Amino acid sequence: MVAIEASSLSKTYSNGISRKRRVEALSGFSLCVESGQIFSLLGPNGAGKTTFIKILLSLTRPTSGSASILNVPLPDDAVKGRVGYLPENHRYPGYFTGPQVLRFFGGLSGVQRPRLEERLSPLLELVGMAQWRDMKVKKYSKGMLQRLGLAQALINDPEVLFLDEPTDGVDPVGRKEIREILRDLKRQGKTIFLNSHLLSEVELISDRVAILDKGKLLRVGTVDELTGAGGSRYLIGISGHLPEEAQTEAQATVIRLETAGETVTAECSTPTELNRVIDLLRRHGVEITSIARQRSTLEDSFLSLIKREVAQ
Amino acid sequence: MKIFLLILGTSRELAAKATLYVLAGISTLVLLFAGLALSSATSDEGTTLLLFGNPVSPPATAGAFGDLVAKMETGFAAGLFAGVVLFGMFGTAGVIPDALDRGTVDLYLSKPISRWELLAGKYLGSVTAVFANILYFIGGLWLIIGLKVGAWNPALLATAFLMTFAFACLYAIVVLFGVLTRNMAIAIIAGFLYIFLVGEALQNREFGLYRISTNEVYRAIVDGSYYLFPQISAMQSNAMKFLSGVDMDWRPFAQSFLSSGAILGLAAWTLRQKDF
Numbered sequence: 001m002v003a004i005e006a007s008s009l010s011k012t013y014s015n016g017i018s019r020k021r022r023v024e025a026l027s028g029f030s031l032c033v034e035s036g037q038i039f040s041l042l043g044p045n046g047a048g049k050t051t052f053i054k055i056l057l058s059l060t061r062p063t064s065g066s067a068s069i070l071n072v073p074l075p076d077d078a079v080k081g082r083v084g085y086l087p088e089n090h091r092y093p094g095y096f097t098g099p100q101v102l103r104f105f106g107g108l109s110g111v112q113r114p115r116l117e118e119r120l121s122p123l124l125e126l127v128g129m130a131q132w133r134d135m136k137v138k139k140y141s142k143g144m145l146q147r148l149g150l151a152q153a154l155i156n157d158p159e160v161l162f163l164d165e166p167t168d169g170v171d172p173v174g175r176k177e178i179r180e181i182l183r184d185l186k187r188q189g190k191t192i193f194l195n196s197h198l199l200s201e202v203e204l205i206s207d208r209v210a211i212l213d214k215g216k217l218l219r220v221g222t223v224d225e226l227t228g229a230g231g232s233r234y235l236i237g238i239s240g241h242l243p244e245e246a247q248t249e250a251q252a253t254v255i256r257l258e259t260a261g262e263t264v265t266a267e268c269s270t271p272t273e274l275n276r277v278i279d280l281l282r283r284h285g286v287e288i289t290s291i292a293r294q295r296s297t298l299e300d301s302f303l304s305l306i307k308r309e310v311a312q
Numbered sequence: 313m314k315i316f317l318l319i320l321g322t323s324r325e326l327a328a329k330a331t332l333y334v335l336a337g338i339s340t341l342v343l344l345f346a347g348l349a350l351s352s353a354t355s356d357e358g359t360t361l362l363l364f365g366n367p368v369s370p371p372a373t374a375g376a377f378g379d380l381v382a383k384m385e386t387g388f389a390a391g392l393f394a395g396v397v398l399f400g401m402f403g404t405a406g407v408i409p410d411a412l413d414r415g416t417v418d419l420y421l422s423k424p425i426s427r428w429e430l431l432a433g434k435y436l437g438s439v440t441a442v443f444a445n446i447l448y449f450i451g452g453l454w455l456i457i458g459l460k461v462g463a464w465n466p467a468l469l470a471t472a473f474l475m476t477f478a479f480a481c482l483y484a485i486v487v488l489f490g491v492l493t494r495n496m497a498i499a500i501i502a503g504f505l506y507i508f509l510v511g512e513a514l515q516n517r518e519f520g521l522y523r524i525s526t527n528e529v530y531r532a533i534v535d536g537s538y539y540l541f542p543q544i545s546a547m548q549s550n551a552m553k554f555l556s557g558v559d560m561d562w563r564p565f566a567q568s569f570l571s572s573g574a575i576l577g578l579a580a581w582t583l584r585q586k587d588f
Contacts, residue, residue, distance in 0.1 A: 013587070054418075054588065057418075058421065059418060059421050060588060061587060077424050077425065078424055079424075080422060080424040081423075081424040085419075085422035087415060087419060088415075089414065090415045090416075090419055091413065091415035091419075092419070093324075093325060095325070105419060107313075108314055108317060108420070108424075109424065110423075110424055162422075
């Protein structure tokens with residue numbers, strides 16, 4: 001089943017007093033997210049990530065194109081009862097306590113009072129806020145607000161969860177806890193749509209990732225597909241220095257080859273290329289002491305894609 | 313159900329602000345003063361109104377004494393009306409801009425509620441909070457005057473509804489500017505400009521705007537504007553007439569109901585067009 005679908009979405013904002021200055025936040029953006037996945041949308045600031053979520057939640061109207069959530073064409077207010085949202089920089093009434101926030105926004109989500117009371121304590125427990133339940137929100141730290149925000153997004157037991165920078169301001173222990181919560185929600189069959197700048201975290205939990213820049217979709221795939229796209233990197237330990245002729249010859253064999261002291265870093269697109277480098281080194285009498293595969297990270301792939309886009 | 317939640321939430325939001333407490337505080341002081349100062353004495357000649365035990369009116373028959381008390385109540389109510397406009401607008405003008413603020417509007421509109429429901433909930437919540445303040449003062453005054461002076465005037469209680477209605481019509485303008493600009497200061501300024509400048513100029517057009525030109529088209533525009541906007545001043549004077557037992561004109565209330573409904577409709581339409 002498709003949880004989220006967008007087809008040729010475009011959004012142009014008109015700015016300035018005369019509203020003549022136009023900013024294209026999304027341009028022909030199409031995407032399909034299967035249900036039960038953790039899907040992450042990455043992109044630099046201003047890429048259009050938040051605009052996309054806002055269009056899905058009818059906070060912003062698209063200039064053109066269409067979208068649906070759980071096969072319900074948008075805009076549709078009723079489908080939002082099946083969705084949870086943690087916005088970036090959310091603001092809760094400071095005079096409320098955590099449970100009051102959950103009761104209020106749960107009620108607005110259409111959750112009946114008995115069900116609300118039933119879900120309240122387990123949710124506060126889940127996000128680690130049970131001990132602060134009587135504290136007013138105005139006294140919360142940024143991390144506590146994020147935890148409460150996550151509980152608020154979950155109060156209606158949503159089928160699709162949109163999280164915009166969910167670990168912003170949360171300490172490393174809290175971030176790990178949130179990752180665990182998200183994995184658990186995925187196990188329950190929920191679809192999680194994540195916007196985050198923390199690529200290392202996204203890499204740890206996402207099933208699929210899309211990279212967006214200047215409103216355009218650059219790439220979409222699994223983390224392996226995205227990180228594998230730039231080739232694998234191998235660290236080859238050698239004793240002594242690499243002879244210059246070996247270095248020149250090897251550079252023609254692989255994508256990139258760098259030497260630093262007794263370490264040779266070779267970027268190869270296939271294992272055959274690696275074997276060619278090994279053969280070459282042995283032919284020049286170089287003694288190999290170790291070989292280690294260094295996986296390229298999502299951050300590497302992201303930066304390389306964005307750099308390529310800027311260069312174009 | 314969701315609108316009811318929004319009304320409750322907005323009243324709770326206003327209860328957390330100090331502005332309406334100032335109005336409640338002033339009301340309490342006036343009520344305490346009235347409770348301590350007012351009393352009446354009845355003799356064979358009639359009933360006399362006493363202020364701190366000293367007679368302030370000649371002995372009067374029951375009917376004439378009732379008229380005197382109604383005049384006094386009119387004075388109190390007129391003072392309250394000014395207080396409601398001043399503190400009520402200051403207290404509630406931020407409700408719409410705050411709800412449309414980034415980080416807050418996202419939370420509201422990501423829920424299964426429509427934009428008009430959000431606007432209606434916020435509007436009615438503010439009006440409810442102001443009504444509670446008015447009812448506190450008017451209800452208290454009605455009890456004090458009834459208990460201490462012996463004059464139970466049901467028109468005084470009804471005035472609470474008329475005053476709230478007048479505030480609700482004025483607040484529609486504040487809401488419209490709140491939606492248009494998302495700025496509390498501009499919404500307040502718009503409200504005050506309307507009540508003290510535009511509204512007054514239109515109400516007293518014979519003595520001001522009519523003198524600018526005798527052109528019929530111009531006068532038709534001025535007259536049309538008068539009937540297009542809520543007639544706050546006319547409603548206030550008619551509410552006071554009602555309290556004094558004088559025949560009142562219901563037309564300003566009916567016309568203001570229609571025009572403020574149209575203004576709220578315009579605010580809802582504007583909100584529907586906005587991107588957040």
